[in-house]
Amino acid sequence: MTEEEEQEVRFELARLKQEHSDLDAAIAVMSETGKIDPLRIQRLKKKKxxxxxxxxxxxDQLLPDIIA
Known part of the structure; x- marks a missing residue:
């Protein structure tokens, strides 16, 4: 993997981690406020x-398994 490709993977990884965190927060808020739409929560959890x-x-692309 070239350095440029690695940077792209790291950028995508950071973006996905942020989106995952945002979904987690949204699910928590929905659960806490009592405004629970079970179907929406199920979809958000599936996406998460x-x-x-x-x-x-x-x-795994960044840190491939090494068989020793």
Whole structure:
């Protein structure tokens, strides 16, 4: 991986982590305020899980497993 590609992956990783954090906050606010739309919360949690999977995949690109 070139340095430029690594920078792009790191930028995307930071963006996805921020989006994941924002979704977490939105879910928490919805739960705390009592304005709970179960379908919306379910969709947000599903999106959050997809982001987590994408974050893990990008992290693996930056730090690949090394079989010793």
């Amino acid at each position: 899980l997809a982001l987590k999977d994408r974050i893990a995949a990008l992290g």
